Amino acid sequence: MDLNYTPEQNALREEVRQWLADKVPAQPLQSFDTKEGFEQHRQWEKTLAEGNWGMVTWPVEYGGRGCDLIQWLIFEEEYYRAGAPLRVNQNGIFLLGPTLMEYGTAQQKERFINAMASGEEMWAQGWSEPGAGSDMAAIRSTAIREGEEYVINGQKIWSTRAVFADWVFCIFRTDPASSRHQGLSFIFVPLDAPGVTVRPIAQLDGLPGFAEIFFDDVRVPVANRLGEENQGWRIAMSTAGFERGLMLRSPARFQQTAKRLVELYRQHRDEVLDLSVADAVVKAYMGAQAYALSTYQTASKLMKGGKIGAEASLNKVFWSELDQQMHETALSILGARAELLPHAPAAGAVGNWLDGFLFAQSGPIYAGTNEIQRNIIAERLLGMPR
């Protein structure tokens, strides 16, 4: 155990810090759930790609830097420290990208990876259906093969970023006689294809952060299928593994929230009467720090050839509930002003805590609800009966 950064790691930190200091927009971008904001964020992805900072963990051959996980953590720490924009193409670069590298054909990699990396093509995820949420194997939308094409019919829902994205990666039933985990395939669909209808769904903040997607005899080439036909479940699970695993929510994000919370607390301490706040601020620090330490420990283990499996469910439960706890605490500190939108004349410097609070409500739901995660922890980690 050596909990010091090497000179090379420090040099990387310095390099990232310099670059971000030069490039991070002085004015915060608009929300990427607006048309303008989405384009601003797309532009930022392009800037990142030009500096070769877009996908630091991707192998060099795909335009990344081949960073190891500790280097990735350092990059993320600097990224959040600099207040850089959120990653609008997260679905692409963190979820689909690594899966594509593992399962894609040479032609698919050639076709999709660069465009994804440059921000030219943005991706949405199309897994959930009205009848297939936590129970994803209940997927009913079909992609029926006709010659060299699939003909797609059905509906996806809760598809994040789909309103403004260019492509969606989906799981469809390619064997209509199949049930549950069998007979599913992983297929890419351009969102401007004939027969695709995207209906925005407003989130708690009123903005269309996700959408329903209707497929009505949509035709895509067989070449849009990732991996073997009817093997989609296994591929999707490896994507879910990346998602729930280390990289969906880097600890730096929560450490910076904890830091802002402590600053808010210092600033308003004399006005705060809620007796639980002091305890909650201490807990926020502990939680963010513990998540960071745990991630460093897991990263070190993985770098020595270890594996991460169902442990990822522990992470998901922990960070999502930590995020809620921190934002609840911030609202407690702000008191009755907490309900005011930042532009309300009486709001004063309430910051963006309310926005963060609303978003935090989604954490225990997306990427597998925390109830499902707790089942996984109990059954797969602890060995309790199914």
Place this chain on the structure above:
Amino acid sequence: MDFTFTEDQQLLADSVATFLHREVTPERIRASWEGEGSDTRLWQQLVELGLPAMLVPEEHGGLGMNELDFIQIAQECGRVALAEPLVEMAMIATPMLAQLAAGSQPCARVLQQIAAGEARVAIGHPLNPAVADAGIADWLLLASGREVHLVPSDAATLIRQDSVDPSRRLYTPEWDRTAPTYRVAGEEAGAAAWCAALNRGAVLNAALLLGLAQGMVAQSVTYAGDREQFGRPIGANQAVKHHMANCAVQAEFARSPIYRAAYAVAQDPARAHIAASHAKLAAGEAALLAAKNAIQVHGAMGYTWECNLHIWAKRAWALEKNWGDAGFHQERLHAWLLEDTTDIGAEHTFDYPAPEALDSAA
């Protein structure tokens, strides 16, 4: 940057764990509750494994290892609810003696005896109301004000203080505080030594508490898999699963802070305040939740003397309040967080707190 244990550390921890799981049975723990409550043979086995000598410096005949080498062993001691005072004696009292040995012949002599397996030392930190295992110790490390006294146990009068945990053999000592031969550190050196001992004690007890939590979860998972109601194991019910999953989450996110704190203590115990308090708070919370949920999952059995669970639960309830209770450690973190110089940003995960910030957290 490498947050893993070395192969040697892992091998040692694994082999001690195997020994502890084989030898330290609930039956043996219950047997030690009778009489004076010391399992002499078990202690002898621990001496043969070289455990009490681990943290004795080499110049005093020991193995010259540190807290990080021992932290996973402490966790395993908790896991089996070891009643013998290995952790307090070998990992808290011994390094304190080592810290004082340069200026104190008696401390150096006692270290030699510990390394040879001939002496046991109990420690009475001012934050703890009683001294654990003073009755079987040969020497007592005691506080008089901030001075440190090293007192032969037969020179002290020990008053037994019964604990909810029958494995904890607590005493309050009375001794001649004016006898100059006992004083091994004055006010100033003593304050520093007690401060380091507190950080060390907090971290090592955190490891014990984590082990206790894991032990209780393991027993409850087994029980919930065996016990059937409505024609199936009670553990198949989501409500029961989630009790256990919540314990697993808490324990998981106490683990890394404990290892990080052990590293900090091994580097410089006098600057390990924040890491130590974090570790103790996180582990204490994990252990209390595990005790509560484990009893709930065991149903009425969990409320009996017959069920072994209470061996673990009572230890957790006791240790969570020792070596600084939750309020003490929260107050330390709270005072530190309020300092303007404190920066908890993402790039500071492994920083040590600035010395001036430690005053407020002292």
